Amino acid sequence: MAAAAPHVMVLPFPAQGHVTPLMELSHRLVDHGFQVTFVCTGLTHALLLDTMHSGEAPAEGIRLASIPDGMADGDDRRDLCKLLEAISLRVPGYVGDLISETEASGAAKVKWLVADVNMGFCFQAARNLGVRVAGFWPAAASCLGTNSRIPQIIQDGFIDDKGFPKQQGSYEVAPMMPPLDASHLPWIIDGPPDEKQAVFHLASSYAPWSSLAEITVCNSFLDAEPTAFELFRDIVPIGPLFADQELRKPVGQFWPEDVSCLEWLDAHPHRSVVYVAFGSFTIFDPRQFRELAEGLELTGRPFLWVVRPDFTSDGLSKAWFDEFSGRIAGKGKLVSWCPQQQVLAHPSVACFVSHCGWNSTTEGVRNGVPILCWPYFADQFANRSYICDIWRTGLAVTPGEDGIVTSEEVKTKLEQVINDEGIAKRARTLRDAARGSLSEGGSSYANFKRFVSLLAE
Structure with missing residues (x-):
């Protein structure tokens, strides 16, 4: 009798630009023999069901599951800071409950949580239940690497300990990598000061969270960011991701597409x-x-x-x-x-x-x-x-x-x-x-094979 397909739980941050690459990754994992439970907070889950033809699974092997986002019914979910506060406080508990319920239901044991690094506050909850953790970074490797240098950037006097600029101009982490621009720091978004703090706190937490993951993969490729991958060797490029060559598989759109x-x-x-x-x-x-x-x-x-x-x-x-x-x-x-x-x-x-x-x-x-x-x-x-x-x-x-x-x-x-x-x-x-990186013999191709082997252990 064939062994059951290993069961992976996939957890994106609840925003379109985070759901898409993780849905692409999920399709690729299914192609390699995994079963995937794709976990979204309530509103995101509802949007996906709407666009994926009223509740059909997006593909054989992907099950859509929903957890609460921790916000009240009337709250504005476009308010990034309030959303961040609610999910970081409450979602780890909901993820833990879902893992336990999944196992209690008789479904295959969840072996791995593959989670957006922006949801890193859930890593420990999974590990507490004996579930192994892989981090997924949906943006440029340089961005995650730069965030890991925040303590050094504070020490160098470019920003204060709340993330606000102390100097004008830009801060170079390394040549041939995007510098930090004082007027466009990635964690400073519109909103009251305390809400801005929530975003800076998130950016500062990536490094400690990532240390809880056995591997962190990233939707980029070696030739796009050679300096970043040289400097930050624990970030593994497996991109650029796409669901399928024919671009026919659903990638988790929040709105109906006008074809x-x-x-x-x-x-x-x-x-x-x-x-x-x-x-x-x-x-x-x-x-x-x-x-x-x-x-x-x-x-x-x-x-x-x-x-x-x-x-x-x-x-x-x-x-x-x-x-x-x-x-x-x-x-x-x-x-x-x-x-x-x-x-x-x-x-x-x-x-x-x-x-x-x-x-x-x-x-x-x-x-x-x-x-x-x-x-x-x-x-x-x-x-x-x-x-x-x-x-x-x-x-x-x-x-x-x-x-x-x-x-x-x-x-x-x-x-x-x-x-x-x-x-x-x-x-x-x-x-x-x-395209070369994704072809047989390419760096992303080899890294993806290594990632799949790890998840299959």
Whole structure:
């Protein structure tokens, strides 16, 4: 009789950019003979069930399970600081309960917890129950490595012990790695001081949590960040991850995808379309929204723009938006969410206007698409540094003194990115390196095999 497939519990942080790579990893684990319980907090679980066709399992071998997030019914789950406080206090207990209940139900014993390092406060709870722990880092290795150096950065006088800058300018951890910029520290987000503290506390805790994991794997590849992997040898690159070569398996989207955009792309020539998407968190004020819209229109190029229902703060004139939509009807297509990996793999896409989230960055890299960078918060400024300064596969928009990126700036930078042969060539070289790392004999391929062997022990 064949042995039962080893049972792995997978735990993402409850945000789109964290769920996607861990769902991709889960599909890959199922392909290697594991059974996966994919654990999300309540709201995220409900969103996944909605988009994954009312409760079907996303794949043979993946079971979706739900735990509470520790917040009250009426609480705002977009308030990152309140969410962090609630999950860090209560979710470890819920994870422990779920592991115990799973075993009591007669299901296969959970052998491993593969958890987002951002959920590292759950590592000890799993270990207490005899479950082995693997950390998963969904962003750049340099970002996790830099956070592990926080005590040194405080000692060097660049930030205080609350994470606030004490100097202007930037702090270099190592050459050829994104520096820390005093005006864009990844843990400083909008909110009252005590809430900012919660985010800095999280960033400072990665290193002690990671020490509880037997391995920490990361959605990156050796050629993208050679310095980071040289410096931080305990971070193991297994990326860039994707669920399947055909891009057909669901990757855990929170919103229904408008697939009509793929047919629309089919009707456009090779490298002609500007693709614009800012991830799941970015919010533009109405003035910035209009400048971006008018800048895209000014290029005269076809564009595909993802405009989430909550993408702009209140105050955008409906009359203006209707008039704009009418004007661009022949040229531009607006969708509320799309199958981004399929879009970026499409030959008609010439350029990606992006917030530089790490998933978007690696998806652009994997397809050799030049990027116009427009970071919003957190690690996105460091990712911009990789794209513009280190890989040189894109450019960045420059806001005016009032903080607004003008329509003229959008048009000018887009033309520069699209027409720069050097950028295009470097983007293709990095794409080939990414694909090579995933092929037999490549570094990510070998690391993934090693990871799978460890989980199968």
